[in-house]
Amino acid sequence: MDQQNSTRVKKEEEEETKLPKSTDLSLVPINQKINKSAADKQYRLEKQDIYNAGLEVEIIPRKVVNRKDTQLYFEWEVEQLAWKIHGGQQAFIRRLQALKLLYSYTHPGKSYDHLRPDSYAAFVDLYEMPRWIWNKCSSETTRLFPGQERANGTKLVRLLTREYVNSPYPSRPRIAPPSSPSFNLLRSILDTAPILPDGLKKTNNAERGALYILENPCPALGSARYEWSQGFLAALFHALNGVIADHGEGPDGWEAARWEVYDKASSALNSGLSYVPDTEKWIDPARIWLETPYLKLYKEEPVNE
Incomplete structure (x- = not known):
């Protein structure tokens, strides 16, 4: 085997072992069967997918005139087919979760039970998107399509839910941490x-200044963002270091502090979650404040007073 093929095989093996072995196990009872209509609907399959896969079928003759014969399939085989088509078990679960979120928008108050396999209820039924993200989606729809929110809202929600289930935000604290010397300094x-x-919020042209600079970290999206100057960031990193030293990296420390910085960056620099019509994408440059790599950046190179 040449080096190129060896590298490819090794990469494929690594991809296959990313998830725990248990995630490859079927969630469906071995002898349980499902009819063709329910299989297509619940497992998000096209009409010909099951036929093309050649799955074993049991035909139940019709008992009512003008009705088709019932086609029954082993549900675990349908499940395996769905995994293959949707990119694996985890990708299939994310697909169901995104569709459940979209359904809750298009059919408020209605049950999603009939649109997902019973064996996946634990992954789907209680899955929700945080209220603050729903609110942001609503405000963006109103901002971009005033008077036409309903006509355009479904598209924005569909794109947003797909983004969210693939890369969910960390949990936002329900209440702000109490006052302390380090949190008081940060605030x-x-x-x-x-x-x-x-004026600067409406243009991508701005000169480097003492308070903020213009950066373009996502040229593929054609989007620019503003960032605070190094002087302000130095003071901010120093304060965050103090919070971590006093309260740790958990929910009473870093995990809460990062949301306070995120909210400020989102509003002050107009860099929070937003929809870009030209690219039909949701972006959130301020999200960098919620990610661990930013924490490591200032932990490894703390800023002195």
Whole structure:
């Protein structure tokens, strides 16, 4: 085997072992069967997928005139086919979750039970998108399509739910941490955070200034974002280091502090979750404040006073 093929095989083997072995096990009872209509609907299959796969079928003759014969399939075989088509078990679950979120928007108050396999209820039925993201989606729809929210909202929700289930946000604290010297310092710095003038929010042309700079980290999206200057970031990183030193990296420390920075960056720099009509994508440059790599950046290179 040449080196190129060896590298490819090794990469494929690594991809196959990313998930625990248990995730490859069927969730369906071995002898349980499902009719063709329910299989297509619940497992998100096209009409010909089962036929093309050549799955074993049991035909139950019709008992009513003008009705078709019932076609029954082993559900675990249908499940395996769905995994193959949708990219694996986890990808199939994410697909169901995204569709459940979309259904809750298009059919508020109605049950999703008949649109997912019973064996996947635990993964789907209680799955929700945080209220603050729904609110943001609603405000973006109103901002971009005033008076036409309903006509355009479904598309924005569909795109957003797909993004969310593939890369969910970390949990937002229900209540803000109580006052402490380190949190008080962080909040006092955020209170002085430079805010973009309204004019700069509407253009991608801005000169490097003392309070903020223009960066373009996502050229593929054609999007630019503003970031605070190094002077302000130095003070902010120092305050975050203090929070971590006093309260740790858990929910009472870093995990709460990052949301306070995210909210400030989103509003001050107009860099939070938003929809870009030209690219038909949801972007969130401020999300970098919620990610672990940013934590490691200032932990490894702490800023001195």
